[in-house]
Amino acid sequence: MARRFTGAFTQQEAIPGDAIAAAVAVLQSGRLHRYNLTTGEAGEVALLEAEYRDWQGSDYCLAVTSGGQALQIALRACGVTPGDAVLTNGFTLAPVPGAIQAVGGKAVLVEIDENLRLDLDDLKVKIGSSGARVLMLSHMRGHLCDMDRLMTICSAANVTVIEDCAHTMGARWNGTRSGNFGKIGCFSTQTYKHMNSGEGGFLTTDDAGIAARATILSGSYMLYGRHGAGPDAAAYEDARYEMPNCSARMDALRAAILRPQLKHLDKNIARWNVRYAVVERALKAHNRIAAIDLPARETHVGSSIQFRLPEFTAAQCRALISCAADRGVELKWFGAPEPVGFTSAHPSWRYVAAQDLPQTDRILATLFDMRLPLSFSEADCALIADLIGEAVNEVAK
Numbered sequence: 001m002a003r004r005f006t007g008a009f010t011q012q013e014a015i016p017g018d019a020i021a022a023a024v025a026v027l028q029s030g031r032l033h034r035y036n037l038t039t040g041e042a043g044e045v046a047l048l049e050a051e052y053r054d055w056q057g058s059d060y061c062l063a064v065t066s067g068g069q070a071l072q073i074a075l076r077a078c079g080v081t082p083g084d085a086v087l088t089n090g091f092t093l094a095p096v097p098g099a100i101q102a103v104g105g106k107a108v109l110v111e112i113d114e115n116l117r118l119d120l121d122d123l124k125v126k127i128g129s130s131g132a133r134v135l136m137l138s139h140m141r142g143h144l145c146d147m148d149r150l151m152t153i154c155s156a157a158n159v160t161v162i163e164d165c166a167h168t169m170g171a172r173w174n175g176t177r178s179g180n181f182g183k184i185g186c187f188s189t190q191t192y193k194h195m196n197s198g199e200g201g202f203l204t205t206d207d208a209g210i211a212a213r214a215t216i217l218s219g220s221y222m223l224y225g226r227h228g229a230g231p232d233a234a235a236y237e238d239a240r241y242e243m244p245n246c247s248a249r250m251d252a253l254r255a256a257i258l259r260p261q262l263k264h265l266d267k268n269i270a271r272w273n274v275r276y277a278v279v280e281r282a283l284k285a286h287n288r289i290a291a292i293d294l295p296a297r298e299t300h301v302g303s304s305i306q307f308r309l310p311e312f313t314a315a316q317c318r319a320l321i322s323c324a325a326d327r328g329v330e331l332k333w334f335g336a337p338e339p340v341g342f343t344s345a346h347p348s349w350r351y352v353a354a355q356d357l358p359q360t361d362r363i364l365a366t367l368f369d370m371r372l373p374l375s376f377s378e379a380d381c382a383l384i385a386d387l388i389g390e391a392v393n394e395v396a397k
């Protein structure tokens with residue numbers, strides 16, 4: 001009988017007590033809509049926007065209903081209209097191609113490299129061949145590409161960068177926070193991300209015009225003056241007439257839950273990284289497992305971990321999923337022909353025109369992924385890493 005891990009990979013920590021108390025106060029007030037305020041009251045959403053702006057180090061911040069909505073609003077605020085080509089990663093989560101599709105854009109998929117980052121040589125080729133003026137860059141699974149080189153390439157080609165920071169809230173490249181490189185940063189506060197309000201998201205930018213357009217797009221009616229981290233009224237002169245209302249406002253209840261969590265975020269990032277290091281060390285020591293390199297210039301947030309088994313066949317990869325499951329370890333395999341519980345492989349996005357990505361396909365064929373929720377102890381992480389090693393050996397023998 002194999003040793004087993006008995007924890008749940010989908011179990012996040014409880015919402016902290018201070019956040020629960022703040023949520024109860026909102027419920028007792030009855031004022032859940034962000035603009036339903038009494039005289040002199042700023043409201044939880046406006047306060048959260050100002051606090052997140054300060055933490056992120058951006059000029060403006062808008063709170064919205066989801067990370068996916070932040071991405072859609074970002075595309076519209078950048079002027080993407082139906083038929084426009086939008087570059088994005090060949091390996092990301094479905095909300096990214098979904099946002100492009102929702103605004104009528106045509107996703108142009110860029111290859112990734114063996115460390116799951118955007119292939120910048122392929123990016124250059126695809127900028128040239130597609131004529132796209134926008135890149136929606138997904139920092140998939142927390143891995144930042146060489147952001148200095150990426151920004152040089154995009155600036156030279158006049159390509160606007162929107163960063164999908166769903167997995168990099170708090171991560172940095174060369175000391176700069178992810179989200180502060182491109183024109184817009186988009187974040188998610190969905191349960192499996194770095195702060196948990198069930199659903200939710202942020203859009204950050206230093207551009208007053210974009211902030212104004214995004215705010216009107218989020219459905220601010222003409223109440224944008226009540227935002228906590230928006231631009232001056234003058235920035236709204238055109239946006240207020242030109243931008244459609246997409247009703248994606250964050251509500252006071254979620255904001256109340258998030259504000260205390262933001263205070264704990266730096267501490268939680270350190271806790272994720274301790275767990276990541278425990279698993280990473282064990283995976284690196286295994287002779288068949290190829291770990292993902294974290295570049296020295298990246299400050300990673302290890303809320304999930306990936307590894308490859310370059311010598312495994314598809315049958316062995318499938319066998320590994322079940323050998324790991326026998327040990328209570330829930331692995332995701334990105335090479336499966338059918339999407340299970342998530343869709344990160346481009347052939348499953350049939351709404352996107354089929355594209356040839358041989359390098360990405362080869363990498364995804366033996367790529368595995370695992371969440372590292374903070375509900376796991378370091379001892380849990382050590383056991384899990386051990387069990388993965390055992391399962392790999394069992395399949396390989």
Ligand SMILES: *Cc1c(COP(=O)(O)O)cnc(C)c1O
Nearest residue numbers: 066067068093095164166188190
């Ligand atoms: C979660 C996620 C998003 C946004 O997701 P929502 O569920 O809409 O908040 C965007 N990109 C990636 C890579 C994600 O994992």
